[in-house]
Amino acid sequence: MPYDAPSQKLNLSAGFASVSVAAVLVGLKLWALWATGALSIAASLADSAMDLFVSAAGLAAIVYAARPADDDHTFGHSSVEDLVSLGQAIFVAASGGLILWASVERLMAPSQQLTAEGAGIAVMAxxxxxxxxxxxxxxxxxxxxxxxxxxxxxxxYVGDLLPTLGAILALFLSARFGWSRADSVIAIFAALLMLRGALQIGIASWHALMDRAAPADVVQGIAEIAALWPGVRGYHDLRTRTAGARVFVQLHIELDGAQSLEAAHAIARSLKRAIREAYPQTDVIIHMDVWQA
Structure with missing residues (x-):
């Protein structure tokens, strides 16, 4: 299901929408930063610029990961998602670090009044x-x-809403009460969120590139399906690894050696189908062994 034509069209539509929105937001926030000089808008602008990069890379990853396996990539191309994510994490960390440094520097400097707060609020809204x-x-x-x-x-993008709303709050406080330093404080908070997100993305990408096993609940679910499947007398050597959105599963099942080869293959095929129906992102390989009483 994940890579059939209708699903792929929906995924591509989401990718193109993400790139388009990010490009519009970068343009709007560039103007707002020029008009107001607000560092909270700079933080939001950096986040949107990062989003444009991330969204474009994500769109490319969706297209490339959907390519079928070939002679050079016999397990498919889904690992590109992890490589892209690692690059995203580095970019996010660099952007967050720059915003944090600039925000702390302005916070320690004499207070500077922001300008054109109303226009900035409109753009951020x-x-x-x-x-x-x-x-x-x-x-x-x-x-x-x-x-x-x-x-x-x-x-x-859900996380991006917070710095955007924070920039609106900073501009409002500056316009209404003259609290221009709120801009730097909110920008620092936004930068820390960016660094936290970069760490989470980077760790997850690293684990995936190191062939980390699937989540424990997925492994347990597959084990339960195999253990209870009709005709399966036992199972062993259940192994999983992740690559992008894919989960590769290898499983040995024990079958009655007295039955025909055709019957044994029918059991293995039905079990494989059941696992893929329960976990659509899986690529399943089942080995058949003779059950020893």
Missing amino acids: VSAGLTAALVLWQRRVARLTGNKVVAADMLH
């Missing part, structure tokens, strides 16, 4: 609306297709 609309569409696509790249991008 439009940005929040576009981001919310994108999140709703990505959520629908992720629910229909099960694509983890789209789901991860959706969660990232």
Whole structure:
């Protein structure tokens, strides 16, 4: 299911929407930064610039990961998702570090009054609306297709709403009460969130590139299906590894040696089908062994 034509079209639509929204937001926030000089907008702009890079890379990963296995990549191309994610983590960390440094520097300097707060608030409000609309569409696509790249991008944009709303708050406080330092404080908070997200993305990508096993609940679920499957007398050597959105499963099942080869293959095929129905992102290889009483 994950790589059939309808699902692929939905995934691509979510990818193109993500790139388009990110490009519009970068343009809007560049103007808002020029007009206001607000570091909280700079933090939000850096986040949107990162989003544009991340979204473009994610779109490329969706297209490339969907390619079928070939002679050079016999297990498919899904590991590109992990490579892209690792690059994203490095980019996020660098952006967050720069924003944090600039914010602390301004916070320690004499207070500077922001300008054109009303225009900045309007731009950031439009940005929040576009981001919310994108999140709703990505959520629908992720629910229909099960694509983890789209789901991860959706969660990232959900996180982007916080610095955007923070920038609106900073501009409001500056315009209403003259609290221009709130801009730096909110920017520092946004930068710390970016660094935290980069660490999470980087760790997850590293584990996947190191062939980490599937989550414990997935492994347990596969084991329960195999243990209770009709005709299977036992199982052993259940091994899993992740690559991007894919989970590769190898499993040895023990069958009655007195039955025909055709019957044994029918049991293995039905078990494989059941595992893939329960976990659509899996690629399953089943080895058949003779059951020893």
